[in-house]
Amino acid sequence: MERCKVNTTMVDVLRCSSNMVPMECYLVLSGPAQTLIAVLCCTVGGLCILENTFVLYLIFSSPKIRKKPSYLFLSSLALADTFASFIFVCSFVHFHVFNGIDSTKETFLLKLAGVNTTFTASLGSLLLMAFDRYICILKPSSYKVIVTSRRALVALVILWITIVFLALLPLLGWNCCSLNSACSELFPFVDNTYLLSWVTFVMILLASIVYAYAHVLWKARQHVLYMEKHHGHNSQLNTKVRLDVKLAKTLAIILLVLVTCWSPAIALMTYSIFAHLGNSLKKVFAFCSTLCLVNSMVNPAVYALRSRELSSALRKICSSFKRKVDVSDSNPEAETTEKTFPVENVGDRYLGSTQTVQASEDDKMDVV
Numbered sequence: 001m002e003r004c005k006v007n008t009t010m011v012d013v014l015r016c017s018s019n020m021v022p023m024e025c026y027l028v029l030s031g032p033a034q035t036l037i038a039v040l041c042c043t044v045g046g047l048c049i050l051e052n053t054f055v056l057y058l059i060f061s062s063p064k065i066r067k068k069p070s071y072l073f074l075s076s077l078a079l080a081d082t083f084a085s086f087i088f089v090c091s092f093v094h095f096h097v098f099n100g101i102d103s104t105k106e107t108f109l110l111k112l113a114g115v116n117t118t119f120t121a122s123l124g125s126l127l128l129m130a131f132d133r134y135i136c137i138l139k140p141s142s143y144k145v146i147v148t149s150r151r152a153l154v155a156l157v158i159l160w161i162t163i164v165f166l167a168l169l170p171l172l173g174w175n176c177c178s179l180n181s182a183c184s185e186l187f188p189f190v191d192n193t194y195l196l197s198w199v200t201f202v203m204i205l206l207a208s209i210v211y212a213y214a215h216v217l218w219k220a221r222q223h224v225l226y227m228e229k230h231h232g233h234n235s236q237l238n239t240k241v242r243l244d245v246k247l248a249k250t251l252a253i254i255l256l257v258l259v260t261c262w263s264p265a266i267a268l269m270t271y272s273i274f275a276h277l278g279n280s281l282k283k284v285f286a287f288c289s290t291l292c293l294v295n296s297m298v299n300p301a302v303y304a305l306r307s308r309e310l311s312s313a314l315r316k317i318c319s320s321f322k323r324k325v326d327v328s329d330s331n332p333e334a335e336t337t338e339k340t341f342p343v344e345n346v347g348d349r350y351l352g353s354t355q356t357v358q359a360s361e362d363d364k365m366d367v368v
Contacts, residue, residue, distance in 0.1 A: 041093050044294055051297065069132060088293055109175065112187065123262075196270075258295065
């Protein structure tokens with residue numbers, strides 16, 4: 001049975017007058033769909049929180065790693081994905097699975113602002129990481145001068161402040177109730193012009209990320225062709241070619257995951273601004289929204305675990321734990337002989353040892 005009893009062909013259905021927007025119009029999931037979305041959100045969200053929390057631990061447990069600009073950006077990404085998972089799962093499941101309608105529009109808009117802030121901050125962090133790699137590959141000799149820890153922190157502060165401000169705009173008055181304008185068919189109380197502005201902002205972020213990585217891909221491809229043409233089958237140079245190919249594959253995976261996870265939701269948001277959505281498309285959008293959560297779950301594997309330094313730190317933590325367990329079983333008093341293993345500084349080796357235009361091949365794969 002339809003939950004929204006109002007004639008959805010009338011414009012006034014999606015307007016705020018003296019009454020609240022009929023929230024039942026947005027509760028499109030029922031029965032098996034609610035169960036499936038709850039399982040997806042809780043499973044993916046739980047894994048996302050665990051993965052990103054562990055990445056944050058690996059970064060901040062090493063003084064050498066946490067001071068590097070690349071890992072400051074990665075920390076911002078992991079932090080945004082952790083909060084995004086928690087806020088999105090709690091609010092999304094409460095609304096769509098338990099049909100929980102907030103008592104006031106301010107409460108709902110505050111939750112929506114939290115979701116928008118964290119997911120947009122995740123994309124913004126990806127953008128900073130993309131341009132960090134862009135500068136590292138194209139200008140390796142001046143990378144340390146251009147990208148410093150202080151500048152990275154300033155960029156992150158500006159990014160987060162900007163995104164928080166944009167996400168709070170509906171709560172501050174840019175909503176269809178305050179403006180008495182047409183509300184979005186996908187988000188209660190959200191003005192269509194605000195949704196269009198937010199979608200445009202996200203698309204600019206995505207396009208900038210794609211441009212930065214596509215340019216690095218092009219440079220890697222050009223380097224492969226140059227090495228094959230001028231150096232033939234030299235074993236050392238062939239190793240460099242294989243690293244360039246590996247870099248290209250990594251960047252291709254990054255772009256594929258990013259576009260696949262975000263495109264469906266963005267496309268449906270854009271379509272909803274200019275056309276009416278039936279309940280079937282609203283259900284599709286609910287499931288497409290979880291793909292953004294999947295992207296937050298995949299980010300640690302794509303960015304963090306492919307980093308040489310974090311992978312090395314992870315292996316050493318596992319080895320240290322295994323040794324402690326073995327020593328504890330054989331001789332508990334010997335535990336005091338265990339020492340902390342320092343993390344290798346790959347970035348410094350890359351940028352400090354060769355002040356050349358061509359980037360070190362090993363570091364090309366580090367925090368892509």
